[in-house]
Amino acid sequence: MxxxxxxxxxxxxxxxxxxxxxxLQIRDKEFVVFVGPSGCGKTxxxxxxxxxxxxxxxxxxxxxxxxxxLAPMDRDIAMVFxxxxxxxxxxxxxxxxxxxxxxxxxxxxxxxxxxEAADILGIGEYLKRKPRQLxxxxxxxxxxGRAIVRHPRVFLFDEPLSNLDAKLxxxxxxxxxxxxxxxxxxxxxxxxxxxxxxxxxxxxxxMKDGLVQQVGEPLELYNQPANKFVAGxxxxxxMNFATVTMADGSGRLTAKNSGMEIEVPSTxxxxxxxxxxxxxxxxxxxxxxxxxxxxxxxxxxxxSKIEVIEQLGSEILLDVxxxxxxxxxxxxxxxxxxxQETLRLAVNPKRxxxxxxxxEAAI
Amino acid sequence: xxxGAKWRRWVxxxxxxxxxxxxxxxxxxxxxxxxxxxxxxLYRPWNSINYNPFWTWKxxxxxxxxLFEETxxxxxxxxxxxxxxxxxxxxxxxxxxxxxxxSRLNFPFxxxxxxxxxxxxxxxxxxxxxxxxEIIRNYRLGDTPWSLILTYPTFxxxxxxxxxxxxxxxxxxxxxxCARIDGASRWQAMIYIxxxxxxxxxxxxxxxxxxxxxxxxxxxxxxxxxxEQKTVPVGVISELIRGDVFYWGPLMAGxxxxxxxxxxxxxxxxxxxxxxxxxxxxx
Numbered sequence: 001m002x003x004x005x006x007x008x009x010x011x012x013x014x015x016x017x018x019x020x021x022x023x024l025q026i027r028d029k030e031f032v033v034f035v036g037p038s039g040c041g042k043t044x045x046x047x048x049x050x051x052x053x054x055x056x057x058x059x060x061x062x063x064x065x066x067x068x069x070l071a072p073m074d075r076d077i078a079m080v081f082x083x084x085x086x087x088x089x090x091x092x093x094x095x096x097x098x099x100x101x102x103x104x105x106x107x108x109x110x111x112x113x114x115x116e117a118a119d120i121l122g123i124g125e126y127l128k129r130k131p132r133q134l135x136x137x138x139x140x141x142x143x144x145g146r147a148i149v150r151h152p153r154v155f156l157f158d159e160p161l162s163n164l165d166a167k168l169x170x171x172x173x174x175x176x177x178x179x180x181x182x183x184x185x186x187x188x189x190x191x192x193x194x195x196x197x198x199x200x201x202x203x204x205x206x207m208k209d210g211l212v213q214q215v216g217e218p219l220e221l222y223n224q225p226a227n228k229f230v231a232g233x234x235x236x237x238x239m240n241f242a243t244v245t246m247a248d249g250s251g252r253l254t255a256k257n258s259g260m261e262i263e264v265p266s267t268x269x270x271x272x273x274x275x276x277x278x279x280x281x282x283x284x285x286x287x288x289x290x291x292x293x294x295x296x297x298x299x300x301x302x303x304s305k306i307e308v309i310e311q312l313g314s315e316i317l318l319d320v321x322x323x324x325x326x327x328x329x330x331x332x333x334x335x336x337x338x339x340q341e342t343l344r345l346a347v348n349p350k351r352x353x354x355x356x357x358x359x360e361a362a363i
Numbered sequence: 364x365x366x367g368a369k370w371r372r373w374v375x376x377x378x379x380x381x382x383x384x385x386x387x388x389x390x391x392x393x394x395x396x397x398x399x400x401x402x403x404x405l406y407r408p409w410n411s412i413n414y415n416p417f418w419t420w421k422x423x424x425x426x427x428x429x430l431f432e433e434t435x436x437x438x439x440x441x442x443x444x445x446x447x448x449x450x451x452x453x454x455x456x457x458x459x460x461x462x463x464x465x466s467r468l469n470f471p472f473x474x475x476x477x478x479x480x481x482x483x484x485x486x487x488x489x490x491x492x493x494x495x496x497e498i499i500r501n502y503r504l505g506d507t508p509w510s511l512i513l514t515y516p517t518f519x520x521x522x523x524x525x526x527x528x529x530x531x532x533x534x535x536x537x538x539x540x541c542a543r544i545d546g547a548s549r550w551q552a553m554i555y556i557x558x559x560x561x562x563x564x565x566x567x568x569x570x571x572x573x574x575x576x577x578x579x580x581x582x583x584x585x586x587x588x589x590x591e592q593k594t595v596p597v598g599v600i601s602e603l604i605r606g607d608v609f610y611w612g613p614l615m616a617g618x619x620x621x622x623x624x625x626x627x628x629x630x631x632x633x634x635x636x637x638x639x640x641x642x643x644x645x646x
Contacts, residue, residue: 088538
């Protein structure tokens with residue numbers, strides 16, 4: 001079992017309100033990722049679950065027991081740190097065995113569990129080495145192994161992959177996912193990388209300035225972002241935002257600015273009609289733009305001037321100017337385009353997002 | 364290394380280096396040569412024929428023999444060793460715990476307390492011995508090794524504390540946090556993780572403390588009076604300088620023998636010692 005409940009969690013550092021009213025139920029066996037820019041309170045929240053930071057107000061419970069005042073060692077959790085925090089003077093084996101020794105496990109049991117974890121992680125041959133004799137990826141595995149051997153109720157990960165190079169990071173990400181599927185232990189994972197959040201999380205918690213912005217499954221965040229921040233944070237390249245004015249021309253609702261006039265689909269019309277005459281922020285993901293063809297109705301296309309072309313192989317990113325705004329479009333790799341050329345782009349009308357200009361909440 | 368023409372390496376590296384070496388090692392050379400030079404050569408005026416101050420063709424052990432046979436040099440060596448080791452151990456234990464507490468435990472005024480401890484280190488010994496002499500007299504510790512073993516920590520503890528504070532701050536906090544999640548109490552995390560990691564720092568603090576107490580002069584001069592209780596620095600000077608007569612040979616032999624243990628301690632731990640001072644923790 002490993003159910004974690006955060007109830008009205010707050011954290012103050014002197015005058016700074018670092019974590020504000022966080023409420024979250026983490027189910028048993030769930031992989032929950034906290035994501036957000038640095039200083040958003042995600043690591044603080046994780047450290048409060050670990051017991052490394054005191055909670056200013058609220059309750060944290062694990063499997064129904066409030067653990068607010070329990071020492072880290074009594075919470076039955078294991079944590080993997082960003083810098084691995086391997087004990088430099090101990091061998092890999094001793095690093096992994098330390099937690100079990102402290103808990104007075106029998107030697108045979110320690111040996112069995114360490115070998116088992118080493119097998120899972122493929123570090124069996126390094127057990128006698130010291131951490132400084134290992135590569136970054138191997139150290140990362142040892143840090144994971146140290147967490148696994150304890151069979152804790154909850155794993156806590158604090159940006160465990162951010163010290164690895166890009167290739168290794170992708171590889172370890174997959175291994176983490178496999179490991180979670182295999183062990184089924186509840187995991188709370190903190191990262192600033194939205195790709196990690198999307199790929200690893202059963203559910204993702206997006207935080208900013210100490211506030212939870214949205215909690216949801218990865219695709220839910222991608223398809224129905226609760227506000228402009230989540231919309232811009234999730235997805236790569238980031239969503240394009242354009243300031244538009246809603247206009248009602250003979251029953252057809254349009255979003256208009258200096259460079260485009262997009263006909264709002266009937267599915268959105270209901271919600272947007274009250275905003276006629278007001279300025280809104282319209283969001284379009286780069287992948288929801290394509291080069292306009294004959295099949296695209298004129299009301300969904302607009303002219304754009306190409307400023308930069310980025311060839312990625314699987315797709316082409318066009319940095320374009322639309323009126324006063326700049327946008328990025330991810331288009332088909334077979335597209336032939338030249339810089340400074342004018343190109344008509346079309347939007348996928350079902351995938352338009354609208355946000356209140358002031359509150360930035362999704363409409 | 365210095366790149367470029369050969370002469371550049373000579374001018375900017377070897378020659379300055381040689382100059383440095385000469386400058387630093389000459390006193391030791393002088394000490395060695397004087398301690399094995401017969402009296403006849405030592406007291407020859409500089410303008411006599413065949414005057415050769417830097418070398419001797421007739422080395423002798425007379426001075427060393429005099430040290431051990433006619434003075435209490437052996438007991439001075441023993442006293443110095445005992446006092447230096449005891450005060451170093453006391454200071455290290457206190458310094459390690461105090462340094463840990465000041466750098467890791469968040470308690471009110473930790474910062475100002477740290478500064479306060481450092482300030483006590485700045486009080487000149489030449490002033491501090493006056494009140495300390497009073498205390499030593501009140502506790503009837505005068506002329507015993509304990510007068511020094513208990514007073515040396517007054518400057519060694521601040522020194523060790525300060526050094527260890529710096530070192531503990533360089534040890535990643537996560538190591539300890541991880542240990543505490545792993546099931547160690549604060550105390551166990553310190554004993555099993557932090558202190559082993561800080562061993563280079565502890566060694567360098569220990570060597571420094573040992574050297575300071577080995578060489579200490581003022582307190583030893585004031586608190587010890589009978590010849591059999593003295594330490595090497597005080598004993599050599601008080602017994603081998605009689606009025607205006609300097610027994611240069613035995614003096615230098617005493618200085619030489621007195622510096623050997625320190626030199627051994629340094630060379631033995633030199634790698635740890637450098638790592639300790641540069642504060643590197645290899646992960």
